[in-house]
Amino acid sequence: MGLHDTPPAAELAAAVEDFLRTDVMPAVDGPLKFQALVAANVMAIIGRELSLGPAQERGHRERLSGLGVADDAQLAAVIRSGAMDDRFGEVIEALRQSVADKVAVANPKWAR
Amino acid sequence: MGGTVEELRDQLASVLMPSFGEAVEIRDLRRLTGGASRETWSFDAAHADGIDPLILRRAPAGAPADKASADLMLREAAAMREASRVGVPEPELLATGDDSSELRAPFIVMRRIDGETIGRRILRDEQYVDARPRIASQCGAILGALHTMDPKTVAGAPDLDALAALRAMFEETGVVSPTLELAFRWLATHRPESSRKVVVHGDFRLGNLIIDRSGVAAVLDWELLHLGDPMEDLGWLCVRAWRFGGEQPVAGVGTYDQLFTAYEQTSGHPVDRTVAKWWELYGTVRWGVICILQANRHLKGAERSIELAAIGRRLCEQEYDTLGLLEELLQAAGGRRGGERGTA
Numbered sequence: 001m002g003l004h005d006t007p008p009a010a011e012l013a014a015a016v017e018d019f020l021r022t023d024v025m026p027a028v029d030g031p032l033k034f035q036a037l038v039a040a041n042v043m044a045i046i047g048r049e050l051s052l053g054p055a056q057e058r059g060h061r062e063r064l065s066g067l068g069v070a071d072d073a074q075l076a077a078v079i080r081s082g083a084m085d086d087r088f089g090e091v092i093e094a095l096r097q098s099v100a101d102k103v104a105v106a107n108p109k110w111a112r
Numbered sequence: 113m114g115g116t117v118e119e120l121r122d123q124l125a126s127v128l129m130p131s132f133g134e135a136v137e138i139r140d141l142r143r144l145t146g147g148a149s150r151e152t153w154s155f156d157a158a159h160a161d162g163i164d165p166l167i168l169r170r171a172p173a174g175a176p177a178d179k180a181s182a183d184l185m186l187r188e189a190a191a192m193r194e195a196s197r198v199g200v201p202e203p204e205l206l207a208t209g210d211d212s213s214e215l216r217a218p219f220i221v222m223r224r225i226d227g228e229t230i231g232r233r234i235l236r237d238e239q240y241v242d243a244r245p246r247i248a249s250q251c252g253a254i255l256g257a258l259h260t261m262d263p264k265t266v267a268g269a270p271d272l273d274a275l276a277a278l279r280a281m282f283e284e285t286g287v288v289s290p291t292l293e294l295a296f297r298w299l300a301t302h303r304p305e306s307s308r309k310v311v312v313h314g315d316f317r318l319g320n321l322i323i324d325r326s327g328v329a330a331v332l333d334w335e336l337l338h339l340g341d342p343m344e345d346l347g348w349l350c351v352r353a354w355r356f357g358g359e360q361p362v363a364g365v366g367t368y369d370q371l372f373t374a375y376e377q378t379s380g381h382p383v384d385r386t387v388a389k390w391w392e393l394y395g396t397v398r399w400g401v402i403c404i405l406q407a408n409r410h411l412k413g414a415e416r417s418i419e420l421a422a423i424g425r426r427l428c429e430q431e432y433d434t435l436g437l438l439e440e441l442l443q444a445a446g447g448r449r450g451g452e453r454g455t456a
Binding site: 034035038039041042045072073075076079080082084085088089091092095096099100102103106107110111 | 288289290291293294296297298301418419421422425426428429431432435438439442
């Protein structure tokens with residue numbers, strides 16, 4: 001149990017998303033309707049990040065340490081230096097999993 | 113200094129009088145889109161001989177009237193004239209001007225062409241069922257013609273090293289992305305020799321093409337034109353973000369072969385598939401960098417917008433496609449080390 005009261009943040013986000021889709025979108029037109037849709041999609045992203053994020057974060061750390069780096073900045077630096085040139089396939093494989101996790105939060109429909 | 117819609121109506125009537133040689137009444141003036149760099153308005157010009165459906169493009173009202181933005185708008189107009197001359201379908205221009213004109217902003221007035229620009233509608237609406245299978249080869253033929261434009265007609269167009277310019281744009285964002293870094297490494301170590309330097313449209317894709325029932329009716333939005341490798345335009349057209357959910361690689365509706373064969377027939381220049389793929393990867397990275405830039409406009413307070421903020425979370429879509437392309441390229445290169453240039 002954490003410090004905060006119910007509902008948990010993910011459920012608050014879901015309630016706002018539902019409000020935007022069910023109440024706001026049918027009541028407005030034009031650019032505002034589109035912005036309400038974007039806002040609803042953003043609430044869905046927040047909900048997915050809250051539920052999937054912590055485990056994804058751990059997986060990403062493990063893959064980084066498997067590549068022998070501490071964080072994304074260090075990985076970017078060694079890639080740029082050419083030091084990963086002979087491990088290109090391995091780096092692609094590790095990044096594919098991390099990026100697939102980001103897509104699962106931001107826009108699951110993009111994955112194939 | 114932006115002025116009201118009523119003022120804009122009077123200003124348009126005044127700047128269009130010379131084009132029609134008689135008094136003009138502006139009707140049904142409405143704004144279609146507005147961005148940081150361009151506004152688009154639709155209206156009808158009614159005069160003694162009839163009614164002409166027209167489009168106004170202008171620098172945003174209230175933007176500082178600097179010479180660079182006026183030059184850019186005039187270059188866009190010059191590009192449309194030259195493109196039309198070499199056979200690219202273009203709307204006819206009726207008037208252009210800079211901030212010394214009645215409109216007090218650089219502008220272009222052109223004829224309005226019927227059709228659709230919204231990608232999702234082009235891919236799904238029943239009325240474009242005959243257009244869809246034609247689009248890829250039409251784009252190939254149009255690009256073949258477009259790349260014969262005389263660079264002298266668009267004097268001052270940017271002439272930069274495409275990869276260095278994109279790298280600089282990315283670094284300026286301050287964002288860290290190992291995936292984009294990996295792509296930059298591949299792009300730098302597998303860079304094809306540039307065969308030709310031509311006028312590149314720079315944003316040739318659904319969204320900037322008017323599609324009617326028989327296919328591509330006009331090429332719009334010359335804002336990003338520059339000099340460069342012709343394959344840049346072909347690669348950009350194949351980027352997955354411009355497929356709008358369609359299965360096919362070219363604009364979601366056509367095959368690589370349709371695009372490349374039509375391009376080869378029109379231009380007389382062979383398309384090296386590996387080079388085109390390099391530019392597709394480049395385009396995917398470029399769209400990723402643009403996602404970051406859009407989100408930064410919101411984050412850094414230049415333009416408060418939930419839409420811009422949300423685009424930041426689309427970077428991972430481009431990273432996803434970037435890794436798919438890198439895997440494909442690595443396999444095609446026979447699993448050679450990522451940083452080595454192939455010798456085959």
